[in-house]
Amino acid sequence: MxxxxxxGGIPRTPGLPHPPPPQPELQEQATAERSATRPIALxxxxxxAASIGLGVVYALGGQVQLEGLLLFFALGGIAxxxxxxxxxxxxxxxxxxxxxxxxxxxxxxEETSETFEEGAESLERRRLLVRxxxxxxxxxxxALVFPVRSLGSAPGSSLFRTAWRRGSRVIDENDRPVRPExxxxxxxxxxxxxxxxxxxxxxxxxxxxxxxxxxxKPGREDWAVGDVVAFSKVCPHAxxxxxxxxxxxxxxxxxxxxxxxxxxxxxxxxxxxxxRPLAQLPLTVDRDGYLVARSDYTEPIGPxxxxxxx
Amino acid sequence: xxxxxxxxxxxxxxxxxxxxxSLDKVFPDxxxxxxxxxxxYCFVVLVGTGIFLTFFFNASSTEVVYHGxxxxxxxxxMSDAFRSTLxxxxxxxxxxxxxxxxxxxxxxFIAAIVAHLCRVFFSGAFRKPRELNWMVGVTMLIxxxxxxxxxxxxxxxxxxxxxxxxxxxxxxxxxxxxxxxxFLVFGGEFPSHRITGRLFxxxxxxxxxxxxxxxSVHLAMVWRQKHTQFPGDGHREDTVEGPKLWxxxxxxxxxxxxxxxxxxxxxxxLFQINPVWLYGPYHAAQVSxxxxxxxxxxxxxxxxRLMPPWEIRAFGFEIPNPFFxxxxxxxxxxxxxYIWPFLEAWATGDRSVHHLLDRPRxxxxxxxxxxxxxxxxxxLFFAASNDLVAKWLKVRVTIITALFRIAVFAVPAVxxxxxxxxxxxxxxxxxxxFSEMPRQALRKGFRPARPVDG
Numbered sequence: 001m002x003x004x005x006x007x008g009g010i011p012r013t014p015g016l017p018h019p020p021p022p023q024p025e026l027q028e029q030a031t032a033e034r035s036a037t038r039p040i041a042l043x044x045x046x047x048x049a050a051s052i053g054l055g056v057v058y059a060l061g062g063q064v065q066l067e068g069l070l071l072f073f074a075l076g077g078i079a080x081x082x083x084x085x086x087x088x089x090x091x092x093x094x095x096x097x098x099x100x101x102x103x104x105x106x107x108x109x110e111e112t113s114e115t116f117e118e119g120a121e122s123l124e125r126r127r128l129l130v131r132x133x134x135x136x137x138x139x140x141x142x143a144l145v146f147p148v149r150s151l152g153s154a155p156g157s158s159l160f161r162t163a164w165r166r167g168s169r170v171i172d173e174n175d176r177p178v179r180p181e182x183x184x185x186x187x188x189x190x191x192x193x194x195x196x197x198x199x200x201x202x203x204x205x206x207x208x209x210x211x212x213x214x215x216x217k218p219g220r221e222d223w224a225v226g227d228v229v230a231f232s233k234v235c236p237h238a239x240x241x242x243x244x245x246x247x248x249x250x251x252x253x254x255x256x257x258x259x260x261x262x263x264x265x266x267x268x269x270x271x272x273x274x275x276r277p278l279a280q281l282p283l284t285v286d287r288d289g290y291l292v293a294r295s296d297y298t299e300p301i302g303p304x305x306x307x308x309x310x
Numbered sequence: 311x312x313x314x315x316x317x318x319x320x321x322x323x324x325x326x327x328x329x330x331x332s333l334d335k336v337f338p339d340x341x342x343x344x345x346x347x348x349x350x351y352c353f354v355v356l357v358g359t360g361i362f363l364t365f366f367f368n369a370s371s372t373e374v375v376y377h378g379x380x381x382x383x384x385x386x387x388m389s390d391a392f393r394s395t396l397x398x399x400x401x402x403x404x405x406x407x408x409x410x411x412x413x414x415x416x417x418x419f420i421a422a423i424v425a426h427l428c429r430v431f432f433s434g435a436f437r438k439p440r441e442l443n444w445m446v447g448v449t450m451l452i453x454x455x456x457x458x459x460x461x462x463x464x465x466x467x468x469x470x471x472x473x474x475x476x477x478x479x480x481x482x483x484x485x486x487x488x489x490x491x492x493f494l495v496f497g498g499e500f501p502s503h504r505i506t507g508r509l510f511x512x513x514x515x516x517x518x519x520x521x522x523x524x525x526s527v528h529l530a531m532v533w534r535q536k537h538t539q540f541p542g543d544g545h546r547e548d549t550v551e552g553p554k555l556w557x558x559x560x561x562x563x564x565x566x567x568x569x570x571x572x573x574x575x576x577x578x579x580l581f582q583i584n585p586v587w588l589y590g591p592y593h594a595a596q597v598s599x600x601x602x603x604x605x606x607x608x609x610x611x612x613x614x615r616l617m618p619p620w621e622i623r624a625f626g627f628e629i630p631n632p633f634f635x636x637x638x639x640x641x642x643x644x645x646x647x648y649i650w651p652f653l654e655a656w657a658t659g660d661r662s663v664h665h666l667l668d669r670p671r672x673x674x675x676x677x678x679x680x681x682x683x684x685x686x687x688x689x690l691f692f693a694a695s696n697d698l699v700a701k702w703l704k705v706r707v708t709i710i711t712a713l714f715r716i717a718v719f720a721v722p723a724v725x726x727x728x729x730x731x732x733x734x735x736x737x738x739x740x741x742x743x744f745s746e747m748p749r750q751a752l753r754k755g756f757r758p759a760r761p762v763d764g
Contacts, residue, residue, distance in 0.1 A: 062403040068579005076572035082565030090558040094551040155489035200594035239479040241597045255599035303479035304630030
């Protein structure tokens with residue numbers, strides 16, 4: 001059944017027909033309607049029961065799986081009711097409506113443009129004022145940048161430095177100072193400078209290599225204490241903690257993007273997206289035999305930024 | 311009663327005629343047109359459950375010691391954000407189901423948007439006069455992804471904290487302004503105590519407000535332009551066919567809302583999602599392994615993993631590696647989406663108005679390009695699990711990564727080519743669907759084009 005409705009949509013949809021003389025088609029329709037009513041009634045009843053059930057579950061202390069299941073039936077019952085009602089008991093059409101042309105036509109467009117232009121012309125006649133207005137807006141825009149500046153501190157040198165200083169004592173996560181002999185061969189420990197436990201950019205891995213395995217880069221001969229070396233734990237790719245150490249192969253793995261670093265080769269990246277080695281922290285021991293830093297890292301740790309090599 | 315209400319409003323606002331024509335408005339009915347509605351209804355569920363969550367969540371990075379109902383973490387130090395998430399999950403009655411429904415709704419929301427985008431793309435619904443609405447839709451996709459990310463970052467758990475750390479590194483990788491952007495957004499060097507509060511305001515106020523505004527514009531434009539429909543069944547460019555808004559379409563659409571909400575509640579009740587108590591609170595020196603982001607971030611994570619260790623360094627300046635897979639790829643992706651309707655109109659020279667949709671075969675090249683592009687992102691998505699794939703297959707992860715690096719280019723090429731030839735064969739055969747296409751027509755599709763086919 002297709003009914004043509006003018007684009008104004010004025011004629012109302014006729015209600016469901018109710019003619020008095022019984023016709024076979026209408027009887028069929030009535031039967032179909034009755035058979036559609038039953039599932040709707042059932043679904044709505046299920047919904048009601050589930051909502052009552054929700055109340056009971058809540059009163060008894062709540063239980064997440066039951067709550068989810070009962071919500072499913074409470075909402076789903078109404079859903080089935082609505083959808084079957086909409087599909088079986090309501091006029092489906094299809095009804096046909098005209099689409100309006102979306103354009104108003106060339107004449108209207110012309111007139112609109114002209115109206116704009118006329119207005120703009122009368123504004124533009126005041127040349128000086130227009131220029132001053134532009135200037136005022138530019139100045140205001142610049143002034144509004146200042147609150148944006150308040151959002152955060154300047155990067156300054158903070159990406160170039162960590163909390164490590166000359167003589168910073170090496171502490172573990174429980175604030176205990178560390179001696180070189182506290183680590184077994186193949187052992188690894190996350191450490192921080194004393195007073196900065198948990199510091200994101202100062203987190204450092206202490207690794208004890210086997211005897212004679214440390215092959216320092218030129219200039220780093222005295223950066224290890226015995227066979228204990230220290231490298232930044234911050235991945236130079238995207239900044240994740242390089243958390244996994246495989247003592248047999250002397251490799252460090254970053255669990256985020258699978259960069260692999262060779263500890264015996266000054267932590268050069270072996271595979272994955274990392275482009276730089278992990279920075280090495282120069283170590284020594286103080287008079288009491290505890291590990292201390294010789295200085296801060298000698299290069300920026302962690303992920304790259306545009307003026308890192310400045 | 312109805313009569314009195316109508317009279318009341320009409321005497322004040324002159325609305326009768328508009329309301330009547332609206333009630334009579336005809337909506338084309340096709341199951342593929344429901345995807346956008348599902349996204350809309352997910353948003354409604356997100357707002358509802360989200361409001362509930364805000365009453366308990368405390369967006370604060372103040373360190374506290376946990377003494378709540380989840381015993382394994384009693385005595386642990388954590389941010390107040392994480393503590394309140396635990397309380398919300400374990401101590402607030404019906405809190406966990408609300409939290410999980412919210413999370414599931416976000417996952418389905420973005421999935422529905424992407425599916426809707428695919429429907430619009432492959433059926434050519436973005437063509438004139440609907441380019442503007444396509445752009446509004448792309449903007450909402452970006453906002454939805456952003457809000458998904460900001461939402462799962464709020465609990466300040468170990469997994470999402472690592473995600474924020476990566477986000478900081480990506481922001482930092484932008485040339486010239488990257489460090490400033492990262493520091494201004496986060497309120498200082500990572501991890502800043504300001505970020506949780508900022509994410510909270512963005513997640514619960516700014517982005518939802520933008521989405522409400524854009525959804526209104528999106529629907530108003532559909533209303534104004536009337537919905538597209540598929541060709542066939544005597545459908546014409548200048549008419550629209552279907553049931554009327556009142557009462558049939560309204561009834562069905564409300565039914566779809568309740569169905570969407572019902573399924574989301576089932577997921578939220580029965581399927582555990584984002585169990586932050588298993589990840590633990592965020593500490594900068596710890597990391598969970600394996601670390602997998604939410605599905606809609608998978609393509610970016612995969613791209614970060616596949617990118618070879620290249621970066622540009624010159625004159626003391628550098629463009630860090632994450633810039634290419636994260637900033638550049640995301641930029642190109644969304645820019646490409648934004649300009650596609652205009653790009654296609656320019657390439658085909660087709661600048662006429664279309665209200666009847668294409669079937670994918672009507673435009674084999676567009677469909678092939680779309681399928682190839684989708685497969686590109688699908689490969690990236692799976693590459694985000696390269697460590698898990700390596701574990702299952704008991705192969706070294708470097709081998710898996712190398713294979714993915716090939717696949718990310720090979721798969722789209724093959725998918726695009728095969729799609730193009732299959733659709734061309736189908737179009738030439740004139741069969742209504744693939745299953746009714748004769749076999750020799752399939753072979754013909756793969757042969758070079760005859761001159762007459764142009």
